[in-house]
Amino acid sequence: MINDKSMETRNVVILGSGPAGLTAAIYTARAGLSPLVLEGSQPGGQLTITTDVENFPGFRSGVMGPALIEEMREQALHVGAEIRRDQAVKVDLAVWPFSIDTEEGSIRARTLIIATGASAKWLGLPEESLGEGGLYGKGLSACATCDGFFFRGKQVVVVGGGDTALEEATFLARLAEKVYVVHRRDAFRASKAMQERTFNTPNIEILWNKVVTRIHDPAEGRVTGVTLKDTKTGETSVLPVDGVFVAIGHQPNTVLFAGLLEMDENGYLRTFGGTRTSVPGVFAAGDVADPVYRQAITAAGSGCMAAIDAERWLGEQDAVSG
Secondary structure, eight states: OOOTTTTTTEEEEEEEHHHHHHHHHHHHHHHTTEEEEEEEEEETGGGGOEEEEEEEEOOOEEEEHHHHHHHHHHHHHHHHEEEHHHEEEEOOOOOSSSSESSSSSSEEEHHHHHHHEEEOOOOOOOOOOSSTOOOBTTTTOOOOHHHGGGGGGGGEEEEEOSSSHHHHHHHHHHSSSSSEEOOOOSSOOOOOHHHHHHTTTTTTOOOOTEEEEEEEEEGTSSEEEEEOOOETTEEEEEESSSSEEEOOOOEEOGGGGGGOOOOOOTOOBBBBTBBBOSSSTEEEEEEOOOOSSHHHHHHHHHHHHHHHHHHHHHHHHHHOOO
C-alpha cells in the first residue's frame, strides 16, 4: 500500500466503538488529539445486544446495555471526538503514519488504537438469534459474570468442557439452585484443578455425551428449557431450565491484523507494558487483547490506558498535529 501524502491524516484513529473504543475517544478528545472513531461492523459492540447491566459503576438501579453505549457515544461526541459509521478493511502498519483502507475510503493515522473486541462462539441454533425474536439476553448468555446475578435460585445449563465452561459453572453454582454442565464427550479437557472443583460442587450435575439441539422457547420470549441429544445413542430429551450459558470460547476480532501484530495462540493481541502492541504507535484495548476478564468496565479501563499511552507516545515522537 502506498502511503499517499494527500490522504487525510489523524493523530488518533480508533477501530471499534464499544466501551474500550469510546472511552479511548473521550480521553484522547479531551487531550486535544481530535480522534476519529470507526464504529465497525457492530456499532457499540456486545453491549448493544445486552439487556440489563447491573455491574457498571454509577448506575445503582442498573442500565440497559444500548443506553449505556449511547451515553458513552454522546459523551465522546460532546468532548470533540468524531465518529463515523465505517469500518477498516485493510491496514498497513509497515509505514508510518499508518494507512487504513475503509469501506468509504482511506485515511492515515499517527497512532492507532485497536478496540475491535471479541465475539462469543455460539452453537449455531436458530433460537440463539441476536436479532428480533432471539433469546440472547432473555436467558441465553455467554458470560456468567455478567448475567449470573439474574439466575439466583434458578436452574441453568452451561455448555462446554474446557476451563471457561467449568469456571462459569462453579461461579453460577454460588447463585443458582442447580447447574447442569452439558458436554459432548465423556471427559473434560479442562485442567485437573478445575475438574476437581466442579466435581466437588454439590449443586453441579454433569451431563456427559450430550449436545444441545434446541433452546426453548422463542415463542415465550425467554428460555424455558433445552432439548438434549445423546451423542452415543441418538436419544433426545427435554430439560427444563431458566438459563443457558454457552461457554465454548470467544473469537477475538483480529483477522485484519494477522501477520502484522503479535498475537497469542488464540488470536488475542499481545500487549507490552500497558496497551502497547508489537508495533510502536499501535495500541490495543478491551476484549481484543483480554481473554480473561471480558467486562465492560475492564474494557473501558483499558480504553483509558490506551488513550494515555497513545498521547504519551505522540509526545515522545513530537508528532501531534492540530
